[in-house]
Structures are given as structure tokens and as C-alpha cells.
Amino acid sequence: xxTPECLALINPEGLGVALVILALVSPLTLVGILYxxxxxxxxxxxxxxxxxxxxxxxxxxxxxxPVGPAWIRYVSAGVAMVIIGLGVIWCGxxxxxxxxAFVVLGVGxxxxxxxxxxxxxxxxxxxxxxxAPQEKEST
Numbered sequence: 001x002x003t004p005e006c007l008a009l010i011n012p013e014g015l016g017v018a019l020v021i022l023a024l025v026s027p028l029t030l031v032g033i034l035y036x037x038x039x040x041x042x043x044x045x046x047x048x049x050x051x052x053x054x055x056x057x058x059x060x061x062x063x064x065x066p067v068g069p070a071w072i073r074y075v076s077a078g079v080a081m082v083i084i085g086l087g088v089i090w091c092g093x094x095x096x097x098x099x100x101a102f103v104v105l106g107v108g109x110x111x112x113x114x115x116x117x118x119x120x121x122x123x124x125x126x127x128x129x130x131x132a133p134q135e136k137e138s139t
Contacts, residue, residue, distance in 0.1 A: 069122050074115030081108025 049059050085105030092098040 069118070071115045071118035071122055074111050074118060076115075078108045078110070078112025078115055081105070082112060084108070 081104050085101045085108055088101035089098055
């Protein structure tokens with residue numbers, strides 16, 4: 001039973017913090033449960049299709065391929081993150097956001113490097129556009 005002495009022990013600030021945490025966690029929990037239920041339904045549909053002998057291509061359409069080479073997205077995102085990181089580092093002193101700026105700078109440098117490496121190997125796998133097309137010899 002809740003007595004007035006027990007109610008006097010409850011800290012209103014702590015209750016407010018608990019309500020804020022609950023308000024932040026509840027939507028995440030709901031999204032997680034909905035995601036789990038959707039995946040479970042998809043799995044049941046796939047199992048039912050396999051049992052009936054229906055090809056999976058009718059149930060699950062193939063994922064669309066990205067338009068254009070991926071290295072362009074990596075390089076542009078990397079350059080943007082490097083510029084943002086350097087700008088915050090240059091403007092900030094010893095504030096906590098400078099630590100975040102170094103993280104952004106590092107991630108941007110990583111994406112820039114990944115994009116440049118993708119470009120290097122993307123260009124090697126593409127046919128040379130300047131070369132004249134070779135005709136096949138008939139026998």
C-alpha cells in the first residue's frame with residue numbers, strides 16, 4: 001500500500017528524468033517490434049512460396065541497381081565531411097564539439113579514400129572509350 005511517507009520519498013526531478021527516458025525509448029521499442037513482425041511475415045511468405053513451388057522472383061522483386069558509379073557518392077560525401085570537420089576544428093577552441101569534428105574529419109577522410117579507390121578500380125574495369133572498336137574476323 002502506498003502511504004504518504006512513501007510518496008514523500010519520491011524525487012520529482014528523478015521522476016521527470018524517468019519520464020523523458022521512457023518517452024525516448026518507447027518509439028524505438030515500437031519501431032523494433034514492428035520491424036521484427038514485418039521480417040517474420042516476410043519469412044513466412046517465403047517459406048510458403050517455397051513449399052508451393054513458386055519462384056522467389058515473383059514474391060521478392062530484385063533490388064534496383066544504383067544509377068551511376070558509387071565512387072561519386074563516396075567522394076562527394078567524403079569531401080563534404082572533411083570540409084565540415086576542418087571548419088569546426090578551425091572555429092572551435094577546446095570545446096567538446098572539436099572532438100566530434102575530428103571524428104567527422106576522420107570519417108570524411110575514410111569515405112574520400114574509399115571513393116578514390118573505387119574510382120581507380122572502376123576506371124580499370126571500364127572499356128577504353130578512345131580506342132577504336134575492333135572488328136571480329138570471319139573465318
